[in-house]
Amino acid sequence: MILAATPAAGPGFLSPSGVEIAFLLVGLVTLGAAIVSVTTKQLVHAALWLVVALGGLAVEYLLLTAEFIAWVQVLIYVGSVVVLLLFGLMLTKAPIGRSPDADSGNRPVALGVAIAAAAALVWVVADAFRTTWIELDGPAQGSTDVTGEILFRHWVLPFEALSVLLLAALVGAIVLSRKKQEGERD
Numbered sequence: 617m618i619l620a621a622t623p624a625a626g627p628g629f630l631s632p633s634g635v636e637i638a639f640l641l642v643g644l645v646t647l648g649a650a651i652v653s654v655t656t657k658q659l660v661h662a663a664l665w666l667v668v669a670l671g672g673l674a675v676e677y678l679l680l681t682a683e684f685i686a687w688v689q690v691l692i693y694v695g696s697v698v699v700l701l702l703f704g705l706m707l708t709k710a711p712i713g714r715s716p717d718a719d720s721g722n723r724p725v726a727l728g729v730a731i732a733a734a735a736a737l738v739w740v741v742a743d744a745f746r747t748t749w750i751e752l753d754g755p756a757q758g759s760t761d762v763t764g765e766i767l768f769r770h771w772v773l774p775f776e777a778l779s780v781l782l783l784a785a786l787v788g789a790i791v792l793s794r795k796k797q798e799g800e801r802d
Contacts, residue, residue: 666701684763
């Protein structure tokens with residue numbers, strides 16, 4: 617008696633699909649750009665590598681079929697935040713080249729804090745979503761309807777707080793860039 621082979625349930629861990637491979641490759645490029653953005657000694661280069669990292673996140677959202685979130689990522693973060701950062705650099709007359717005073721020598725302590733914060737973040741997220749199941753029969757999780765409902769129901773206050781923080785950063789950059797007039801105090 618010959619038993620028929622049972623068909624596989626679909627691609628698994630050992631046989632990734634093209635989207636999963638692309639997701640991994642874009643994730644590695646994004647991680648590399650983020651590391652270079654943090655470790656470079658030139659502020660303008662750091663801002664440009666930040667554009668690459670945030671653009672990589674937008675591509676990841678596209679691969680997850682969350683087109684609305686991807687466009688928000690491009691418009692808000694890549695478009696607005698990085699332009700604000702570059703304007704802040706230009707208005708404060710920050711050095712364009714290497715900046716020796718930007719390195720405080722606390723790299724080991726900063727690395728330890730970063731690893732501890734990353735471990736805590738992974739633990740909190742894994743613990744929060746351990747028993748969460750995605751409803752596949754409902755509307756797509758990245759759709760505009762679901763995203764708008766979640767954003768305006770649960771995330772309005774943090775969204776507005778972030779906009780006030782960005783406005784304060786812009787006002788601070790303008791205040792720092794003003795030339796001191798004679799007779800003006802420090």
